[in-house]
């Protein structure tokens with residue numbers, strides 16, 4: 615049985631990914647930071663871990679090593695913010711980069727040691743379409759998600775010889791709590807701008823993650839898979 619770790623597995627997208635992998639027969643571990651209300655499946659092991667905290671991450675990895683380590687890592691935990699750049703603060707910068715980039719760095723660095731040892735692993739980072747195209751009023755968020763793309767491409771080169779695939783999913787607008795503040799007019803506009811004609815569901819991202827984790831994607835590495843209904847085309 616393969617082990618998968620999904621950071622932020624209690625969130626909208628993370629929860630769908632966790633359920634999809636569980637249904638495929640994986641042993642599923644998720645992390646959460648504050649909220650536990652979305653964790654409903656008792657067969658999924660939930661570990662409290664702030665991904666910005668290096669010590670908390672290394673404690674979590676010690677726990678996971680007892681189960682043979684992680685075969686598939688999905689760096690999904692993230693925070694967003696909508697603000698004009700001129701209104702942002704140092705604290706905003708720190709928060710967005712700490713969770714969205716340092717979190718990916720902390721967890722990946724700690725987990726990959728065991729993958730390198732086994733010469734097998736799949737690392738899937740959840741970036742954003744805004745990391746690809748940039749979004750007005752989300753400059754810091756876009757920059758932090760672009761950083762994840764650079765991290766993915768570089769690490770794919772470093773870890774390819776160790777049998778580890780590193781890829782990225784760049785979701786479009788997905789119906790999760792992260793977008794709870796978008797009003798219905800904005801959602802309608804986004805649907806109109808999207809060739810497929812709708813916003814995404816968490817399951818759309820889970821399906822892409824399952825594919826990238828599968829042996830069907832064994833020759834794919836360093837890639838950014840845009841799962842966005844064609845909005846960035």
Ligand code: NDP
Pocket residue numbers: 621622623624625626627628645646647648649650663664665666690691692693694713717740741742743784785786787788789790791792793
């Ligand atoms: P949610 O807000 O539903 O989930 C975010 C998750 O991140 C939660 O599980 C949260 O845990 C976790 N998290 C936040 N801060 C930390 C931290 N310091 N340490 C550990 N976990 C943390 O958002 P989504 O499911 O929508 O987003 C998931 C990912 O997808 C994010 O990386 C996001 O940027 C990306 N994305 C989302 C899009 C969308 O339209 N929804 C579009 C493009 C990308 P807790 O609740 O316990 O705080």
